[in-house]
Amino acid sequence: MAAKTYQVVLAKIETDLAAGRLLVGGRLPAERILAQRYGVSRASVREAIRVLEAMGVIRTAVGSGPDAGATVIAEPAAPMGAAMRWHLASHHLPVADLVGARVLIESWAAEQVSTAAVGRPEILEPARDLLLAMDSPDMTAAEFLALDARFHVTLAELAGNVVITAVMTAMRDGIQAYVTAAVAQYPDWETMVARLRSEHHAVFQAVVAGDGLLAGQTVSAHINGFYADTGIGQ
Amino acid sequence: MAAKTYQVVLAKIETDLAAGRLLVGGRLPAERILAQRYGVSRASVREAIRVLEAMGVIRTAVGSGPDAGATVIAEPAAPMGAAMRWHLASHHLPVADLVGARVLIESWAAEQVSTAAVGRPEILEPARDLLLAMDSPDMTAAEFLALDARFHVTLAELAGNVVITAVMTAMRDGIQAYVTAAVAQYPDWETMVARLRSEHHAVFQAVVAGDGLLAGQTVSAHINGFYADTGIGQ
DNA sequence: GCTACTCTATGGTCAGACCACATGATCCCT
DNA sequence: AGGGATCATGTGGTCTGACCATAGAGTAGC
Numbered sequence: 107m108a109a110k111t112y113q114v115v116l117a118k119i120e121t122d123l124a125a126g127r128l129l130v131g132g133r134l135p136a137e138r139i140l141a142q143r144y145g146v147s148r149a150s151v152r153e154a155i156r157v158l159e160a161m162g163v164i165r166t167a168v169g170s171g172p173d174a175g176a177t178v179i180a181e182p183a184a185p186m187g188a189a190m191r192w193h194l195a196s197h198h199l200p201v202a203d204l205v206g207a208r209v210l211i212e213s214w215a216a217e218q219v220s221t222a223a224v225g226r227p228e229i230l231e232p233a234r235d236l237l238l239a240m241d242s243p244d245m246t247a248a249e250f251l252a253l254d255a256r257f258h259v260t261l262a263e264l265a266g267n268v269v270i271t272a273v274m275t276a277m278r279d280g281i282q283a284y285v286t287a288a289v290a291q292y293p294d295w296e297t298m299v300a301r302l303r304s305e306h307h308a309v310f311q312a313v314v315a316g317d318g319l320l321a322g323q324t325v326s327a328h329i330n331g332f333y334a335d336t337g338i339g340q
Numbered sequence: 341m342a343a344k345t346y347q348v349v350l351a352k353i354e355t356d357l358a359a360g361r362l363l364v365g366g367r368l369p370a371e372r373i374l375a376q377r378y379g380v381s382r383a384s385v386r387e388a389i390r391v392l393e394a395m396g397v398i399r400t401a402v403g404s405g406p407d408a409g410a411t412v413i414a415e416p417a418a419p420m421g422a423a424m425r426w427h428l429a430s431h432h433l434p435v436a437d438l439v440g441a442r443v444l445i446e447s448w449a450a451e452q453v454s455t456a457a458v459g460r461p462e463i464l465e466p467a468r469d470l471l472l473a474m475d476s477p478d479m480t481a482a483e484f485l486a487l488d489a490r491f492h493v494t495l496a497e498l499a500g501n502v503v504i505t506a507v508m509t510a511m512r513d514g515i516q517a518y519v520t521a522a523v524a525q526y527p528d529w530e531t532m533v534a535r536l537r538s539e540h541h542a543v544f545q546a547v548v549a550g551d552g553l554l555a556g557q558t559v560s561a562h563i564n565g566f567y568a569d570t571g572i573g574q
Numbered sequence: 575g576c577t578a579c580t581c582t583a584t585g586g587t588c589a590g591a592c593c594a595c596a597t598g599a600t601c602c603c604t
Numbered sequence: 605a606g607g608g609a610t611c612a613t614g615t616g617g618t619c620t621g622a623c624c625a626t627a628g629a630g631t632a633g634c
Binding site for chain 1: 415438
């Protein structure tokens, strides 16, 4: 099968990336230049650029100046999140499986962080900040949930594995809309938010105490409990 | 910020997918029809279609007849695999992190399968077939590694979580080239393949025996040992 | 100096044309 | 009638060339 033109362009750009001729923060040549250089039409170059954009490899901006054009970025989580949203939309990724994956990844991450933080409690600062922010009253459900999501992602990040972080971020992106919708219909948000707060604190305390096993179990219970209560994934 | 035209098209298609007006196996209207229906140019429709293709949501084919055109598919693993390849190429996903993620996911999967297969050994058939296929001598390293990869993915699949399966498949896609290249330079393939075979059998036996803990540990050791020996991710 | 204007390079979009391909209908010869 | 060759049709694939929208950089005028 003959490669499509835009795939040829993608292959050339991938070569440049792998060889280090294109670095993060750098810019792709202008579309017209690329088209001329590769002997293809600008339309084909644009199709390749759309794919790169979807893959979180570049960001485009119009205008002139240093920020314009196609800039190389590194956002591995973005395409995975988009993929999860698309396949959730087409009903081919059961929400229950997302929950299962979250439990696996987050309990592992909590365990890792518990160990890593022994003797270096300062690495937990970002998580602590979010925890305290969530304690403030007078917050809409949406605001709380945004912080909540960041808290979970932050814990996963602290485990220090970029792949895990990307998958975790992707799942949050994919599931966010479902969570917001489900909570909006939940009858007793006050009770729920109180419980979520106390569970978050329990998780954090287990991590601070260096008790990885407990941290993992607490996270699992927290996640499973939330989805069971809200009925997401049923 | 005003949405770009192709994003508008994507949003409309997403709506159709979510509402069930577009089902897997169904077909998108022709590009010219979509362009007319949405009042945009065919080029913009094509950019949207490229993104959908990259996201594993559709597959395009030229010609006429029932298989031509843009068909809705459900391949959540494809975009994640592509994303991992791109970001490995741009040196922003350390291979070591991929290995870590594999260990986490596969040991969990092995544990799950061990439990699930108690009393229902027939579900392990696909894995057993691959195991036996890998035992046949007179096989090139590439052929063996292909079966090897499928064996690992199959075990993950048997755990029955689509998200985990997608992530696992994605990681295999992303890492395959590195493994093949590393093995091609390995001095004593015969010894290595013998060890891989025996380790695969050990994993499978632990699963058959329903010993989840042992299965998980054996898988972890197997993966870590392979990458340590071949020097991938160092 | 500062403001307002113009220039220029960039991506964004469009219209229209033609090609390549696969299927299915049609025609013609046997 | 049967079967092979041919053509018609509908699809994506690609190209050309044009124009618009935006944002920075330069420049003229005050």
